[in-house]
Amino acid sequence: MSSQFGLMRQRRFAPFFLTQFFGAFNDNLFKNALVVLITFDAARYTTLAPGVLVNLAAGIFILPFFLFSATAGQLADKYEKSHLMRLIKLMEIGVMGLGAAAYALDSLWLLLATLFFMGLQSSIFGPVKYAILPQHLAETELVGGNALVESGTFVAILLGTIAGGVMIALSGGAVWVSSAALVVALAGYLASRGIPDAPAADPGLRVSWNPITETWRTIGFTRGNRTVFLSILGISWFWFYGALFLSQFPGYARDALGGDEHAVTLLLAVFSVGIGVGSLLCEKLSGKHVEIGLVPFGAIGLTVFALDLWWASPAAAPGVNLPIGTVLAEPATWRALADLVMIGVFGGFFIVPLYALIQSRSEASHRSRIIAGNNILNALFMVVAALLGAGLLAAGVSIAQLILITAVLNAAVAIYIFTLVPEFLLRFLVWMLVHTVYRLEVEGDDHVPEAGPALVVANHVSFVDALVIMAACRRPIRFVMDHRIFRWPILSFAFRTSGAIPIASAKEDPAMMARAFAQVAEALDAGEVVGLFPEGQITADGELAPFRPGVARILERNPVPVVPMALRGLWGSFFSRKDGKAMTKPLRRGIFNRIALVAGAPVPAGAATPEALQARVAALRGESR
The missing domain is CATH 3.40.1130.10 (Glycerol-3-phosphate (1)-acyltransferase)
Structure with a gap:
């Protein structure tokens, strides 16, 4: 096979890719439509401030990852994965049907309940999504397969976010969003029917339904292999880093670039493109093997370009909401966009090898539970990132200063992880030798x-x-x-x-x-x-x-x-x-x-x-x- 794109023509990968792509698209279609709705029309539903509602919605979506990821990991290890995926996609159709009813009844609390069930469905899907790849791909295809999944996910996030914001703003927006979500959920189910069988890793496993004890036990699985556990911490750190950045896009577009909501979409677009490009380049740069030497390379880029973004960030006049054409006429905007693209590219270098390493070095009998533990820690780190960002901004830290803090923290965390696992730095030195x-x-x-x-x-x-x-x-x-x-x-x-x-x-x-x-x-x-x-x-x-x-x-x-x-x-x-x-x-x-x-x-x-x-x-x- 000449490149990772050849996987898109094969049944062992293409139906799975489309299934996860439609799922990521739907999550963000519904979430962003709801965020836009409660941001601009919250008074119709409640006396709570829009900002409080937006953060409440984010918390409701992420809560199931804490409560049900451990159970999801057990299910993914116990049962055949393609059948499990089809059941999850049927569940998505039901959840989107509930969302359509919530929009039809104009019930905010039913909409928030739908958001919770979306988080539940995503938390169950996560361990299956990553654990199935090593069963259908050779070791030499893992990097390319993960690269396609990561780039496709960020493209789906971008398209879903844009579609949700655009549709809900149309006349009869609730009908548009409901219809689109149901159609996409159905498309995801149809795609899932083409996924080949992936036998159960541990069919004799007895499922524990206690979320607290099983969550602790699942995290224990991640600690069984030191390199795998530190790789999971690295992935969780990336989502911490990414959550801090993504949450600042609206404020950065307004306060630094002086733009309107279209500038926010532009920032998200260039960041997503960067992630996609970096992810797809991983296969070529790694020689189709799991090349963890790219991880330090990615960490360096995440720090360097974040520092440049802080250094180059302009300060817009208060209350200015310039059209996107005017914003793009400023040279400072292009430098900021270039930094965001490169942050995305190096983010791809950082994240793809870590996912591939976890898949290749985890014990097959409990790989899904290890990935479930990864999802739990990812969610925890994102919550901490949201709390830290909110706290620093409330304390008077500017968005540019928050970017600086993120860059410095990234350097410190990277040095700490690579000191604990010198193998990362060794592979980086070797990789640099044979590529420079x-x-x-x-x-x-x-x-x-x-x-x-x-x-x-x-x-x-x-x-x-x-x-x-x-x-x-x-x-x-x-x-x-x-x-x-x-x-x-x-x-x-x-x-x-x-x-x-x-x-x-x-x-x-x-x-x-x-x-x-x-x-x-x-x-x-x-x-x-x-x-x-x-x-x-x-x-x-x-x-x-x-x-x-x-x-x-x-x-x-x-x-x-x-x-x-x-x-x-x-x-x-x-x-x-x-x-x-x-x-x-x-x-x-x-x-x-x-x-x-x-x-x-x-x-x-x-x-x-x-x-x-x-x-x-x-x-x-x-x-x-």
């Missing part, structure tokens, strides 16, 4: 087993060989390397973080050599992948040196499959020893030099002699060095 210094082509990386122990052997051309191989492979690899290279100041962080194993010769330090072989055995016993450069040193002439007997010693203790690999194109690079010491001459062969990694089929331990492996690596390398 080299253009890496990978062939045969699927020969590395998806699970279980294995030994990877490759030719040794430069100081960055291990980083290039780590960038190309899906699984973490613990490399055995010369202790002097292991201690290089620039590269030591990457090597230490990846669990590299320093080694010395028996003549130089026999104790270190013994420790290294013991660590290799422990890693293979634990089912990890260990990498080795059997030549024992970086080539000084570009040729392949004889493989040393260390690989035989390893296989004698742990008879695991051996994956031969060959690096091409690194000889003559800045990090190689061509024409003298490495990294002592100007960059050679230019930025974005094309390199390649070619992997061969695994060799059984019994046939993996040093001579046989050298011949396999030489054949894979070919004439290229």
Whole structure:
């Protein structure tokens, strides 16, 4: 498959995509129509202030995520998911029918009840939505599939928000909104009928209906895998960040740009486009694998462009409501729009790999409950964001200052998370290497087993060989390397973080050599992948040196499959020893030099002699060095 868009032509993805797209559209169609109605016509229903009603509506919609997400996660693990989706879409038709009755009866409280049931339906749909993807998509398609889902969701939010605001303002707006919501709900149900079966992960699960105890237990599931839990916190932080930004759009459009309601729509549109573009770029930038190195990259962009938005924010004259054409005539507006687009793009880089990581690293038997826990924490963070934003604005903080606070908080939270999980920063450094210094082509990386122990052997051309191989492979690899290279100041962080194993010769330090072989055995016993450069040193002439007997010693203790690999194109690079010491001459062969990694089929331990492996690596390398 050439790109993620090919999924849109396949039954295992397209009906699901349309189902979730129509659902997101409908949520925002109904919500925004109701917000507009109570903002401009609240006096017809109640003496409560419009602002109070708007916040009450937001709270009513999000409340079911706290109450029912845990139960929803259990249901998604217990039952076949495509059937469950169809039932949820039938429920949506009923909810929209209730909404039509509420509009016909002109009952505010029935409208708010409809909003609650919409939140209930969405909270049940969430765990199924993300848990079904790993069942229908290959690992190499997860990033692309999540990118399409995230970009499609934000487009649906944008279109639904615009449609709700426009329809409710028309003559007979309630009829328009009711009719459209019912039609879209029906379209979502019809789309759901095409979703292929997704077998239950844990059909024997006994569902607990106590929302309090089960919510606590569900959050406990998220803590079972530390990296998954911190990824969930990262996603929740993104929704905190996004909720703070989105809630300020009306005030920013009015106070900073001097615009009217059309300016608000413009801000939402450019932000949504940015999220969509960033999400779709993830597949290309990650090489179709779950590339968590994009997460720090996204965090940097979220901070940098938020800081620029604060710095560049103009101050409009009080009470001015300029038409959109006049607003767009101001250069400051275009800078603000560019910042919002880039915040959206880097938001896509941040969020898509995290969702894919949760799906790929969660236990299949309770993946839905982990995603339900994610939804609970997301909702909690959004509520805190709303309270913080309201509190700071009430204390006299300007919207521009609130944007500054958000940018600084984002930097602090990102540093904290990446300190707790150095794997994110390691992957970022590796990703930057192969995307700024080299253009890496990978062939045969699927020969590395998806699970279980294995030994990877490759030719040794430069100081960055291990980083290039780590960038190309899906699984973490613990490399055995010369202790002097292991201690290089620039590269030591990457090597230490990846669990590299320093080694010395028996003549130089026999104790270190013994420790290294013991660590290799422990890693293979634990089912990890260990990498080795059997030549024992970086080539000084570009040729392949004889493989040393260390690989035989390893296989004698742990008879695991051996994956031969060959690096091409690194000889003559800045990090190689061509024409003298490495990294002592100007960059050679230019930025974005094309390199390649070619992997061969695994060799059984019994046939993996040093001579046989050298011949396999030489054949894979070919004439290229």
